[in-house]
Amino acid sequence: AQRVTQPEKLLSVFKGAPVELKCNYSYSGSPELFWYVQYSRQRLQLLLRHISRESIKGFTADLNKGETSFHLKKPFAQEEDSAMYYCALSKKGAQKLVFGQGTRLTINP
Amino acid sequence: DAGVTQSPTHLIKTRGQQVTLRCSPKSGHDTVSWYQQALGQGPQFIFQYYEEEERQRGNFPDRFSGHQFPNYSSELNVNALLLGDSALYLCASSLGPVFYEQYFGPGTRLTVT
Numbered sequence: 001a002q003r004v005t006q007p008e009k010l011l012s013v014f015k016g017a018p019v020e021l022k023c024n025y026s027y028s029g030s031p032e033l034f035w036y037v038q039y040s041r042q043r044l045q046l047l048l049r050h051i052s053r054e055s056i057k058g059f060t061a062d063l064n065k066g067e068t069s070f071h072l073k074k075p076f077a078q079e080e081d082s083a084m085y086y087c088a089l090s091k092k093g094a095q096k097l098v099f100g101q102g103t104r105l106t107i108n109p
Numbered sequence: 110d111a112g113v114t115q116s117p118t119h120l121i122k123t124r125g126q127q128v129t130l131r132c133s134p135k136s137g138h139d140t141v142s143w144y145q146q147a148l149g150q151g152p153q154f155i156f157q158y159y160e161e162e163e164r165q166r167g168n169f170p171d172r173f174s175g176h177q178f179p180n181y182s183s184e185l186n187v188n189a190l191l192l193g194d195s196a197l198y199l200c201a202s203s204l205g206p207v208f209y210e211q212y213f214g215p216g217t218r219l220t221v222t
Contacts, residue, residue, distance in 0.1 A: 096167065
């Protein structure tokens with residue numbers, strides 16, 4: 001069964017501190033992994049996908065197939081990073097997304 | 110371009126009633142997917158429409174049905190509403206049913222009493 005687990009519902013860090021949002025998945029095959037973000041009063045939007053290997057807004061995520069993880073990291077958190085973050089997976093090329101429960105990240109000044 | 114639009118913004122229905130939610134995709138997009146997001150949960154895939162046909166379906170009962178029109182807009186219909194159907198319903202559009210990034214709408218908040 002396809003499943004995405006985000007163990008932390010809430011995460012709070014200070015501005016300038018490193019941040020890591022955890023994501024573990026179970027999937028029989030090679031999935032595509034994504035991070036979506038929802039800022040306050042905005043719609044859900046794609047932050048990054050593992051296949052593009054981009055760094056968006058200073059965030060990076062590495063797919064670890066051995067540990068079936070796709071943690072999101074940023075070395076220095078900014079207040080504007082406060083948002084709801086969702087990890088998601090799909091079958092390669094497909095658009096049916098399986099989302100985790102989400103982690104609410106709060107950056108304290 | 111307003112992006113993906115959904116209507117209504119929110120509505121309240123009574124158990125047993127039927128509801129229709131509407132979605133207009135982003136300009137140039139031809140594929141629409143629907144998701145249900147219960148409070149405190151991540152979105153769950155309901156189904157996807159492309160070329161006016163249901164292409165993929167998630168684990169939802171037949172009470173959930175949809176339609177796509179020639180202008181690519183889409184409707185989600187839910188019959189015999191249950192209290193558990195109360196959720197935010199999200200529509201996402203893309204250029205084609207595979208590979209392309211999905212753009213989400215603001216959602217319709219459905220409350221079943």
